[in-house]
Amino acid sequence: MMEDNLLLLSNSKTHNMEFLEHAREALIDFLDGRRTIYFAPYAAATSAYDSYTATIQTAFKPLDVTVTGLHTVDQPALALRDAEVLFVGGGNSFRLLKTLQQLDVLNVVRERVTRGELRYIGSSAGTNMSCPSLRTTNDMPIVQPASFASFGLIxxxxxxxxxxxxxxxxxxxxxxxxxxxxxxxxxxxxxxxLREGSWLRKRGAHLRLDGLTAARIFRRHTEPQEYQPGSALSWLLTLPAIFDQRL
Incomplete structure (x- = not known):
């Protein structure tokens, strides 16, 4: 049975390191021999799509991985039906979600990731999109999405x-x-x-914190708790997300 695979990075650029350098080994392990990625640059301004994609292409070149900007294909939803890996980059989460809604790709990504057919990499806003809602983003709402409901992969x-x-x-x-x-x-x-330099790796029913720093987990009526890299966090996958997805 195929399992869903997610790599959720807090950030792409870490101080004194090259773009994605801090997570290079995690990316190699995650890709597991896959050589093609679609990159969604939609959290950036439209004018920056090409340059943002070029940055990602440069970062993946040492891994012998070909990166295609999703904005360069005529029908993104159709392209994602055959994609092996989707990388959703950082920027403004509100702008990102609004564009994903307009392109009508939320359902196809959710369905294919859940079935284990599409691997998902998120960074910053892209990681925020893996959640049920964008409501825990740090960003200013510079645009208004149709709703706050995002991919809901976790x-x-x-x-x-x-x-x-x-x-x-x-x-x-x-x-x-x-x-x-x-x-x-x-x-x-x-x-x-999720602090800078850290990430979550999900393989089916298993979730693990890795990276350079600890994470702080908040729950209602409970003191926040610190978890060190290497911690198993699979218990988070068993908890229902309780809020109105229509917002």
């Missing part, structure tokens, strides 16, 4: 680029932790605060 939420409050900071605004706790006031859904 039953919990992720906050990519999670940051701890700076020590001795005089900033009086809400911290990232405070924003996530506000989310939990309205939604009974776990949130993984």
């Amino acid at each position: 039953p919990f939420q992720i906050n990519p680029h999670y940051q701890d409050p700076p020590i001795n900071s005089t900033h009086m605004g809400e911290t990232r932790e405070k924003r996530i706790l506000e989310f939990l006031e309205e939604n009974d859904v776990p949130v993984v605060g």
Whole structure:
């Protein structure tokens, strides 16, 4: 039986490292010999699609992998019916989701990933899209999607680029932790605060945290907990996502 495979990166660029360098071994393992990827650059401005795709192509060139920008094909939904791997990149999550809705690719990706026919790589906003909703993004809503419901490849939420409050900071605004706790006031859904340099790898019913840093997991009525790289987090896959998907 084929299993769904997801690689969900907090970020693509890590300080003092080349694009995707921090996750190169994880990418090799994830691709498992596959040599073609479709890249969705839709979280970026339309004018940046080509340059963003070129950056991804350069990053995958040492792996002997061919990257095709999904924006260059006439019928993206049709192309994804035969694709082996989809990489959804970072940028603005609201813009990304709105474009994915307009292209009518949400269902085909969800169905093929769930059946184990399409492997999914997400980074930043692309990782946010793997969740049931974009509601734990860090981004400003520069456009308005038809709804907040995204791919729903996992039953919990992720906050990519999670940051701890700076020590001795005089900033009086809400911290990232405070924003996530506000989310939990309205939604009974776990949130993984995925710090820079870290990722989640899902293989069927198994979920593992890997990368350079620990993750912080938030649950309603529970103190946030720290999990180190190498931690098994499969229990997150058994929890229902409880909120109204129409929003």
